[in-house]
Amino acid sequence: MAKEKIKVLIAKPGLDGHDRGAKVIARGLIEAGMEVVYTGLRNTPEDIVRAAIQEDVDVIGMSILSGAHNHLFKSVMELLKKENFEDVLVIAGGIIPEEDHEYLTELGIDGIFTPGTPIQKIVDFIEERAK
C-alpha cells in the first residue's frame, strides 16, 4: 500500500478575520499530497478539538493574528488532554512574538511557524514528525 496519507486540520481560533496565511499553508500541504480539512474563521477551542477527533487528523495547524494565542492555544491543549487525544502533532502560525514561543512550547505546541517561513519547511516538519 502507498505511503499513509497525512490528514491535517487547519483552523482559525478566535476572532481575527484574516485567513490568507492559513489558506496558503493549506494549499501548500495539499500540493504535498496531504488531506487538509479547513474549518474557516472564528472557531472556538471546543470546535477545533471536536473536529480534530471526528476527522481523526494527524496534525492540527492553528493560525492566529489577533494576539490571543497564549490564551486560545492553552484552551486547545487542555481540551486535547481532557479528551485524551494527545497523539496529534500541533503546530501554530501567525503573529506570535518570539518571547511567547517558550511558553507555547511548554504547553505542548510542537512547532511554531511565523510569517516568512518557506512552506517546504512546514511540509518537511510534518512529514518527519506526524504519525
Added chain:
Amino acid sequence: MMQSLQEMIEGIKAGEEKHIARAISLIENDRDKGFALLKELYGSAEISYLVGITGPPGSGKSTLTDKIVLHWRKQGLKVAIIAIDPTSQFSGGALLGDRIRMDNVAADKGVFIRSMGTRGTLGGLNPAIYDTVLLLSYAGYDYILIETVGVGQNEVDIVDLADTTLVVTVPEAGDDIQTFKAGLMEVGDIFVLNKSDRPSVIKMELTLEQMVRLTHKEGEKWTIPIVKTTATENKGIAELVEKINDHKEYLQNDGQLKENRHEVMRRQLINLMEERVLAKIIKPIENSEHFSEKLKAIRDLSEDPYTAAEELLKNRLPE
C-alpha cells in the same frame, strides 16, 4: 496507542466519536484492519437511511446539508454527514472544506461529521466510502447524509449509493443545463432549486419541470419533485424534508428500497474483489522487473501492449 479490536467495537456500538473516527481511518488507510472490524460488526444493525446530496460547486450543498440536519435534529434523530471532496489527481492531496458551512450542527453532540477525499481506485468509486456508511450505521446514526460535488463520474457513483439523492441547482445554472442533464440529473430523486430568491428562478423552474416531464417514463410511480429553497434563510427546508420522507415511503412500499440496496451490495462486492485483485496481483506485477522490461519494449516498439498485458498475467489468470 492502538486500541484492541474488541474495545473499538464496543466503543462504536456505544456511539463514541473517538472510536468511530479512528475506525473510519482504518477503513480508509489500513484496509485489512478495517475489514477485521467490519467483519465483526457486519449485520449488527440495519443500514441507516442514506441521503445523497450533489450539485455544482457553489450551489449551496453544505448550507442545505446544515439546514436539513438541523431539521432532523429537531425530530430527535441522530445524523452522520460524510462530506466528500475531490482528491487531486496530481498530488493526491485534497481540500476538505465542507465543515465551514456546517457550523449550526458542528457543535451538536448528535451529529457526526467526517470529511473524505474521493481518492479513487481504478478510476472507480472509493470502496472505503460505502464501508464508512456501514460503520456509521452500526454506530447508531438514524440518517447518513453524503455530500459531494457533482463534477465527475466518481461523484455520480457516490450519490448513486444513496437511497434518496438530492440534485441541487441554482437559477443561474440556466445554460449549463446541457452539461447538467447527462450525468447528474439521471441520479436525482428530488431536484432542489436553491437560492430561489434570485430573479431568474422562474425560468429555471420551467426548464426543470420540462426536463422532469421529458424524462418521466410511463408507469413510473415516482415523479421527481422540484423543491425551491433558500437555504441561508431556512426557506423551503421543511418541504424538502417532507419530500425526502415521501420518497423514503415510496421506496419502502414499492419494495424498491430492498432492490436498490441489493444493487449497491452487488457493486460493493465487485469493488472489493477488484481491490483485492489490484493489490494482490496487479500491484506486485507493476513493481516487478518484468513489468519494466515490457514497458521498455513497448516504448521501443519491439512489442505491443496487448501481447505484453497477456504475458504479464500469464499463469495468474485462467486461460
